[in-house]
Amino acid sequence: MFIKQGAFYVAGLTGPAAGLPCGAASPRMGQEAKGPVSRYVKETIVLRSIMALGLAGLLLGGCASVRVVESEVQTFSTLGVLPAQATFRFERLPSQLVQNKRQDELERVAEQALLQVGLRRNDANAHYNVQLGVRVEREDRVDWNDAWWYGRGFPGPRFGHMSRWPSPWVRSTSWFQREISLTLRDNGTGQVVYETHATQEDAWSDTLNLLPAIFSAALTDFPAGTEGSRQRKVELRPPVR
Secondary structure, eight states: OEEEOOOOOOOOOOOOOOOOOTTOOOOOTTOOOOSHHHHHHHHHHHHHHHHHHHHHHHHHHHHHSOEEEEEEEEEEEOOOSOOTTOEEEEOOOHHHHTOHHHHHHHHHHHHHHHHHTTOEEOSSSOSEEEEEEEEEEEEEEEGGGSTTOOSTTOOOOOOSOOSOOOOTTOOEEEEEEEEEEEEEEETTTOOEEEEEEEEEEESOOOHHHHHHHHHHHHTTTTTSOOSSOEEEEEEEOOOOO
């Protein structure tokens, strides 16, 4: 698995602060303001309280909510009917042999996805050899890549596209692009009989947590192939504590 490193910054949210209307005097301490200014202040406080509670609810709910991982999948297959109790073992390239710990993690994830489609691991007596490939790249995108960001306090539609900017005061957000590949080679004939690819991208940094959903998406149509690329969505539920 190849990871392209880069700088990481956390972008904040900015916006104009609300206040009293121009020229309006604040009520003195202990004295209740009357008239339209008083009503405006009360309505503003209530509105801000509702917004704060709503934002807190979204943040708390989002941490425990189900994530939907969307991947683009393309599969090629000459498989017919799988043999009864089909088995497999993993095959590693020379470059993967020097990354044993990382490859062990990937194989554990892929093994669970293969088990879901009826393939059981058996290194001593395998019908198929499975070869894995995983690529992850990180790109730092400036905040005004967002369609409604102009900079501090100036939201609005942007025009054009800017992926990087060398100025030190520009904040950026990391964007991750992931791709996995999986092939099955028939040990009886030596021919590759199944090949699938899945690509996925988002701002989530927990790649290892996302890989089970991406592998599941890649094997959605197993053992059949796909006609061109297909979008596949997989729900990723938080671990039970």
